[in-house]
Amino acid sequence: MKSLTLSGRAPLDTPNNNRIFCPTLAGLSASQADLGFLMPRLDHNRAVRETARQGAWAAVLASDPFGSEIALFSRLQELGYSGIINWPSSILLEGNLRQSMSTIPASPAFEYDFLARAKAAGLETMAFFLSLEQARLALQAGLDHLILHPGLLSVEDSESGALVLRSLQTLLDTLKIEDERTTIYAYTSSWHERLIPLSTLSVDGVIWYEDHG
Numbered sequence: 367m368k369s370l371t372l373s374g375r376a377p378l379d380t381p382n383n384n385r386i387f388c389p390t391l392a393g394l395s396a397s398q399a400d401l402g403f404l405m406p407r408l409d410h411n412r413a414v415r416e417t418a419r420q421g422a423w424a425a426v427l428a429s430d431p432f433g434s435e436i437a438l439f440s441r442l443q444e445l446g447y448s449g450i451i452n453w454p455s456s457i458l459l460e461g462n463l464r465q466s467m468s469t470i471p472a473s474p475a476f477e478y479d480f481l482a483r484a485k486a487a488g489l490e491t492m493a494f495f496l497s498l499e500q501a502r503l504a505l506q507a508g509l510d511h512l513i514l515h516p517g518l519l520s521v522e523d524s525e526s527g528a529l530v531l532r533s534l535q536t537l538l539d540t541l542k543i544e545d546e547r548t549t550i551y552a553y554t555s556s557w558h559e560r561l562i563p564l565s566t567l568s569v570d571g572v573i574w575y576e577d578h579g
Contacts, residue, residue, distance in 0.1 A: 368571035370551070372453070374578060376420050385421030386573070388453055389413040396555035396577045400458065400518055410454060411438060419446040423492075425453040428480035429472035435480065439487040449490030452477040457496045457515060474500045478507040485509070492551065501541050505548065513551045513573055514538065519561055527562045535567055 371385050374392030378385075390410045391399055410427045415438065424447045426438070442450065456472040474495070481491040485508065492511045493504040504512055516534060534552075541548055554564035555575035565572050 367569075368551075370423065370571065370573050371576050372425070372553075372573055373420075373576035375576065376417050378420055383422040386423040386425055386451060386453075387414065387417070387420035388425035389417065390425070390427075390454055391575075391578065393578050396557035396575045399555075399575055415441050415445075422448045423490075424450050426450045426480075426484075427454050428452050428477040429456065435483065436487070439484055439489060443488065447489070449492065450481070450484055451492045451513065452481055452494050455494050457494055457500055458518060475503050475507075478504045478509055481509055482507040494553070498537055498540060501537075502544075505545055510545070510547055511549045511551075512541075513553050514567075514569070515553050516558065516562065516564055519558070531562050531564070531567070534564070538567060538569060 369384065371382070372388055372391070373385060374388050374390060374394070376387065376389065376392070390408060390413075394401075411430045411433065414424050414426065424442055426442075455474075455477060457474050457477075459472075478493055481493050481504075485491045490511070491509055492513050493509045494513045494515050495501045495504055496515050496517055501512055514534065514537070516530070519530070538550055541550065549570045551571040551573050552564045552567045552569045553573045553575070555577060557577065558564050558575075
């Protein structure tokens, strides 16, 4: 099973090819990281562009209204990145906030189209998703490497944790039935694992958050 690490730490003396660089997450614990997922604390894409390569993968804010995405893709390739993911992301937004943010635009569909254009430009891609609907949108956009985010967890005991785990596995099984070529990773951390052992899901790989707290 393939394992990658999502981290905001920089610089590294020797870039690790199994590492995803996400500067927004620098200094955050795993329990705080979802806030960085929703709301980047800095000019995220600029920080990626202006930092030496920190791994094989870069996390990119797809809804950034500033700069040219063509120039961004070119710069990432120039730095030596082989692929990108959509983090920070709008996949966790709900209700009225999700609706209002979609006019920016900041929506899962917009992010998946962005990743599809990055793929066409020669970059590998992995797309974060939370629901079956989002996964289907990603697949329709031509993205076949997906990362399951468990959502904002509210787990009170082992029984409720087991229910969440079974629900996530059912989602994954449904996706594999619909498109067996899909490669699916699970996003987790040591903090997540204490609540729900996401790494035990039947997936192709795991994205581990490097806790900075």
